[in-house]
Amino acid sequence: MLAYQIFSALAPELAYRVLDDVQGADKELYRAALQAAAQVRRVRPVFLERQPRPERNKIVHAALGRPDLNVVTTNVLSGWLIHTQNGMVCDFLDQLGIPHEKGVVEDLPPGVPDGALNTAVSALLAKYPAEVVTLYLQAFHGLNQTNWANLETLLKTDPRLQLNSAAK
Numbered sequence: 001m002l003a004y005q006i007f008s009a010l011a012p013e014l015a016y017r018v019l020d021d022v023q024g025a026d027k028e029l030y031r032a033a034l035q036a037a038a039q040v041r042r043v044r045p046v047f048l049e050r051q052p053r054p055e056r057n058k059i060v061h062a063a064l065g066r067p068d069l070n071v072v073t074t075n076v077l078s079g080w081l082i083h084t085q086n087g088m089v090c091d092f093l094d095q096l097g098i099p100h101e102k103g104v105v106e107d108l109p110p111g112v113p114d115g116a117l118n119t120a121v122s123a124l125l126a127k128y129p130a131e132v133v134t135l136y137l138q139a140f141h142g143l144n145q146t147n148w149a150n151l152e153t154l155l156k157t158d159p160r161l162q163l164n165s166a167a168k
Contacts, residue, residue: 001142003074006135008065009163014131015064016057018080025083029075036072037063077139088128088136095120105144114150125160134161 007015023030031045037060038045048056064073081089082103089103096112098105124133138161141151155161 004070006138007073015061019057021084026079029079033076036069
């Protein structure tokens with residue numbers, strides 16, 4: 001899935017949490033998302049800034065689910081994961097033995113063994129909310145173009161890792 005597809009599949013509560021977290025963690029990134037949403041709505045960003053937060057989040061959520069805003073959505077998801085979900089990102093990479101610098105990887109391996117992946121995913125699900133783990137793994141797979149067949153299979157078949165069911 002591409003970033004805009006992931007974001008549009010998120011339950012509103014999780015999407016709004018992502019937006020609120022980004023607003024607190026990276027104001028410049030949040031402004032870029034707000035500006036992109038304003039362009040879609042053909043209004044000035046200040047108009048959206050003056051909206052009550054629930055209404056503003058609803059508008060930005062809808063906008064970031066559009067294919068033409070995939071780059072902005074990719075930045076929002078990546079920024080959210082690195083700035084506010086870094087512990088989970090690091091836990092996953094550590095569990096798989098992938099070297100990283102605070103969750104940032106230079107070169108991903110071409111694949112990981114099924115057992116290690118299943119263990120890492122189960123460990124994340126035991127420690128973090130399922131909807132956040134699902135969002136992370138969807139983003140990890142889609143945004144990094146890892147092409148790990150076993151991760152793709154897990155994301156398609158494991159009921160714990162479905163965006164719609166994880167958010168319920």
